[in-house]
Amino acid sequence: MIRYALSCDSGHSFESWFPSSTSYDEQARAGLVTCPFCDSPKVAKQIMAPSLGRATALPAPVEAPGAATSGPSAPGAAAPGVPVPAPSAPADGPVSLVSEPERQLRAMIRALHEHVARTADHVGEDFAAEARRMHYGETEQRAIYGEASLNEARSLLEEGIAVQPLPALPDDRN
Incomplete structure (x- = not known):
């Protein structure tokens, strides 16, 4: 090329x-x-300076942590290539990709999942059938959780069986 x-x-x-x-x-x-x-x-x-490949790569220039380079945008601005501090960048520590309210919401949903897992029986895909058996007195009442399709959940509600969806964690979808 x-x-x-x-x-x-x-x-x-x-x-x-x-x-x-x-x-x-x-x-x-x-x-x-x-x-x-x-x-x-x-x-x-047009006339163009040749772009020559090097046999060995040059080391990347080292800049101060938290610094970025910027060209002049107005009279009196820094010269091109002069390190300019990054605006309000944290000096050290991890950078969060999630806002604080979203982080708190995820923590609450995670705590809810842990509470349900500790206090209820997981019945998996048998959730709808087990909920019906309990509702109609065929088995003892107890806290259960599991999976049900949207149609199964609607049918349970139409029969007067109280069900509540458990919100999924965003991390569980990845």
């Missing part, structure tokens, strides 16, 4: 990649190379 710096007859500058220099020439002759800004087919190569 080869990258060319190009410009159109309206003065727009842009870059484009081609499989080879011959490919660029063929596409330009066919009118397939156009300016992405004004769609002009009158495009020419």
Whole structure:
């Protein structure tokens, strides 16, 4: 692949990649190379510094922790490449991707799951059948939890059997 710096007859500058220099020439002759800004087919190569690969990689420049680089955006701004402190970034410690209210909600749902697991019997996919047996006096009443389809839950409610969905943790879906 080869990258060319190009410009159109309206003065727009842009870059484009081609499989080879011959490919660029063929596409330009066919009118397939156009300016992405004004769609002009009158495009020419510009002088461009060669991009040379290195036999060994150079080590990445080391910057101060919490620093970012920024170019000047107004008179008196820092020069390009000068480290600029990141705005209100924590100096150390993990960065949370979850807001504090969401973290608290997840903790409450997790505590609810733990409470239900400690105080009720898990009946799995037999939940609807077991709930009916208890409701109609075929087995003793006790706290149970398990899985039921939406249709099974609706049927239980229509029969007067109280059921309550247990909210799923977002982590359980991953």
